[in-house]
Amino acid sequence: MADVVVIGAGISGAASAYELATGGLKVILIDRYGPAAMASGWTLAGVRQSGRHPAELPLARRAVSLWQTLAERLDAPTHYTRRGNLRLARTPEELASLAAMVEEQRAAKLDLSLLDAKQVAELAPAVSPAVLGGSHCPTDGHADPQATVQAFVDAAVRAGAETRFGEDVLSIDTADGRVTGVTTGAGHIPAGRVILAAGVLGNRLLQPLGLSVPMQVRLVTAVRTVPTAPMLDQVIGVANADCAGRQEVTGRFRFTGGSTEWSGEIEDAAMKDGPRPRVRPPARGVADAIRLFGGVVPAMLDTPIDEIWAGLIDQTPDALPVLQSVSDPAGLVIAMGFSGHGFCLGPVTGQIAAAMAQDLPVDLPLEPFALARFDRWNAPSEPMTLHG
Numbered sequence: 001m002a003d004v005v006v007i008g009a010g011i012s013g014a015a016s017a018y019e020l021a022t023g024g025l026k027v028i029l030i031d032r033y034g035p036a037a038m039a040s041g042w043t044l045a046g047v048r049q050s051g052r053h054p055a056e057l058p059l060a061r062r063a064v065s066l067w068q069t070l071a072e073r074l075d076a077p078t079h080y081t082r083r084g085n086l087r088l089a090r091t092p093e094e095l096a097s098l099a100a101m102v103e104e105q106r107a108a109k110l111d112l113s114l115l116d117a118k119q120v121a122e123l124a125p126a127v128s129p130a131v132l133g134g135s136h137c138p139t140d141g142h143a144d145p146q147a148t149v150q151a152f153v154d155a156a157v158r159a160g161a162e163t164r165f166g167e168d169v170l171s172i173d174t175a176d177g178r179v180t181g182v183t184t185g186a187g188h189i190p191a192g193r194v195i196l197a198a199g200v201l202g203n204r205l206l207q208p209l210g211l212s213v214p215m216q217v218r219l220v221t222a223v224r225t226v227p228t229a230p231m232l233d234q235v236i237g238v239a240n241a242d243c244a245g246r247q248e249v250t251g252r253f254r255f256t257g258g259s260t261e262w263s264g265e266i267e268d269a270a271m272k273d274g275p276r277p278r279v280r281p282p283a284r285g286v287a288d289a290i291r292l293f294g295g296v297v298p299a300m301l302d303t304p305i306d307e308i309w310a311g312l313i314d315q316t317p318d319a320l321p322v323l324q325s326v327s328d329p330a331g332l333v334i335a336m337g338f339s340g341h342g343f344c345l346g347p348v349t350g351q352i353a354a355a356m357a358q359d360l361p362v363d364l365p366l367e368p369f370a371l372a373r374f375d376r377w378n379a380p381s382e383p384m385t386l387h388g
């Protein structure tokens with residue numbers, strides 16, 4: 001019998017398991033593949049506050065403060081660096097939209113400024129001289145996603161958590177309006193509480209309970225080069241979010257194109273340590289990602305490509321996640337729908353979900369993340385935005 005079963009070993013579930021285990025609870029962390037197998041491995045892994053929806057900004061700020069000491073807390077490298085986020089304008093219209101965003105976010109006391117082309121060139125010489133300017137948030141940054149998720153998992157295990165990888169949760173079990181555990185391919189696991197952090201696949205487990213997080217699954221193509229000389233400190237986004245990228249601490253460029261709606265099947269690719277999920281990127285997505293990111297950081301275009309993949313995004317209508325302890329069935333916490341910006345939030349998501357699973361208060365405004373906001377949703381959907 002576990003106190004809490006956590007479904008999903010992406011950053012949301014791994015961080016939740018870590019918080020619960022270090023709090024002395026008996027936790028079982030289950031993933032059908034393994035750590036960072038889906039969005040938390042497919043990600044660009046920008047850690048940013050800039051450009052956040054006002055409802056999400058307090059969480060992003062808390063997360064960024066947690067990132068400062070995360071590697072020490074987890075006693076393992078996260079490769080977190082804080083050297084800024086530059087969101088670039090390629091047209092006068094994009095510059096105007098960035099100016100409005102900077103004004104709004106400065107009013108929310110975020111350290112954000114609008115730079116002209118000369119200031120961008122001084123800060124980031126690898127950026128194309130064709131860029132007209134950009135917003136700059138010096139307290140944003142990036143981290144290594146696989147290392148960070150693995151660090152959460154390892155620290156959770158050291159604190160007593162059990163992991164079950166390669167095990168598919170088939171159902172969340174209930175009786176008399178309460179969660180009683182989960183059933184996996186290996187049988188029933190009794191637990192009084194369940195945290196569902198299963199990303200794009202979460203609704204498969206919610207729907208039999210009469211619940212669902214409204215989401216569109218979107219595909220983003222990602223490209224990673226071989227290591228090359230350091231030339232870019234900041235995470236790069238663009239005003240209309242049709243590409244984003246960064247140079248990892250390894251020297252590899254990791255960049256993405258825009259997003260398209262997706263409704264295919266996830267393949268199980270055979271790897272030496274078990275199957276991993278794979279989504280095949282369309283050729284056009286690869287071409288667009290290279291053309292668009294190469295347009296703003298041409299210096300990387302001669303670097304050989306090492307890997308190409310497609311990632312899936314759990315995009316909700318308002319592009320905000322669902323973070324809630326639901327009342328029916330009691331004992332179920334949902335942490336899903338991060339809409340392309342949940343990597344940065346991971347450390348705070350873990351704290352919130354763990355607190356919810358113990359009925360503890362959270363000192364952050366969480367009303368915007370309740371599932372019930374979609375009951376009578378009739379506003380147009382927010383566009384998908386990836387800015388690192």
Ligand SMILES: Cc1cc2nc3c(=O)[nH]c(=O)nc-3n(C[C@H](O)[C@H](O)[C@H](O)COP(=O)(O)OP(=O)(O)OC[C@H]3O[C@@H](n4cnc5c(N)ncnc54)[C@H](O)[C@@H]3O)c2cc1C
Nearest residue numbers: 008010011012032039040043046169199311342343344388
């Ligand atoms: C290309 C791309 C770029 C991105 N860029 C950024 C960025 O720069 N900054 C940022 O903050 N965010 C970014 N994001 C978003 C961010 O990566 C995600 O929001 C975040 O990783 C979500 O983490 P998660 O743990 O909630 O979900 P996931 O990482 O998807 O984890 C869900 C896990 O649940 C498991 N699972 C699902 N169903 C079951 C089941 N039935 N049984 C057992 N296990 C199950 C899966 O195997 C998976 O490991 C990006 C995403 C993509 C795809």
